[in-house]
Amino acid sequence: MLAPWLEQLQQQFNHTFQQGRLHHAIMLHGLRGTGKSLLASSLSDGLLCDKPSSLVACGTCKSCLLIKAGNHPDRLDIGEANSSIGVDQIRELGEFIYHSAQQGGNKVVVIRFADSMTSSAANALLKTLEEPNANRYLILCCDDVSRLPATIASRCFKQLVVAEQSANWLCNQLNSHEIEPWQTLFLQQPFLVLDWQEEEIESNIKTLYDCANSDVTAWQLNELNSMLAKRTELVDTFCLFLTQRIKQVALAGAPFERISEQLNSVTLFVKKTKTLAGTNMLLSLAMLQQSLRQLS
Ligand SMILES: [Zn+2]
Structure with a gap:
């Protein structure tokens, strides 16, 4: 079951697919943690399934079983975090x-992580994008589409993925009754919160939040x-909390x-710790x- 905002996009894609107008190259872009990767998998499964219903994979056919086993011969996955x-991959x-x-x-x-392509990889991909083949689909995911060459982006159907009204959904996923204050800053990136929970570093994030607000x-x-x-990578999170706090102080008339x-000193801190x-x-x-x- 996809999150509601992903489900809605899945249905839109199904609609264009049924009309035979699904673009051969789809670019899903938007903030980290919106579920782009899950939507990409879901679309890919639907396109490969032998008996999909509204582009949703049946889960039981031969193709679906191959997908589950992670070795469908007609599916290729490229790109991973931090590399x-x-x-050669292109x-x-x-x-x-x-x-x-x-x-x-x-x-x-x-x-x-399509925005992590080297420039020669992007050039090689351009060739493939310029010569679309029937029954071939490319689904690209990236956080920041502006980091890709315009020549690539312009040849894709671009779909922004936004986590809309995710609060209730996130509560359910977290098995909690309400969203904690620090979590409200990540309602646009609910999968990031879930990743932190899975990695068991929520208490660290909470410490950073408390610290920024003390x-x-x-x-x-x-x-x-x-x-x-x-x-x-948590430097960004800490600085987000700090910036939020500084803005509150600003609203109070500082x-x-x-x-x-103060905002400059936060920016400088990020720059120093991340680039040097x-x-x-x-x-x-x-x-x-x-x-x-x-x-304070
Ligand atoms: Zn199937």
Whole structure:
């Protein structure tokens, strides 16, 4: 069962598919954690299934069983987190698309993290996109479509995926009665919250939230340091919480110059910890704390 906002898109795609107008290259884009990858899988399953109903896979036919076993010969998956997609993988894609389907139906390629393609990979993909083949579908997923060459994006049917009205759905998934304050900041990215739950790092996120919303002079620098140094991707989350807090202070009437200075120091902190190798996290945190002191 897909989340409601994904279900709605699935139905739209089914509609165009039934009319024989489904584009050969679909680009699902939108914030991280909206479920793009799940929608891509669902569409891919529907396109490969022998007896789909409204483009939803039956789950029991031979094709579906092959999909479940992870070895359907007419499906190719490319792209993973934190690694770039090279030209060799796109050449493999070209070969895959070229040969006829082993199960006699459609062939589907799902490219996740499409915005991590190298420029030579993107060039190679362009060729494939320019020569569409019948019964061949490419489904690309990326967080930020502007990071892809315009030549690629313009040859795809672009679909923005937005998690709309996800609060109730998220509550159900989390088995809780209400959304916690920190979770309200991620209602647009509900799968991110679920990933954190699965990875059992929710308490870390909550600590970051509490810290960002507490008196900065009381920051436990060592605790923050060990958390952020171990998982630098959480720097973004911490800074999101901080920015939110600074905005609240701004709304309460704090002077503009001070607010702007503080926002700058948060931006600088992100830049330092993410782009400069070997940054001393503890020192950077101490400097951030120093510049945010007037916040509370
Ligand atoms: Zn099936």
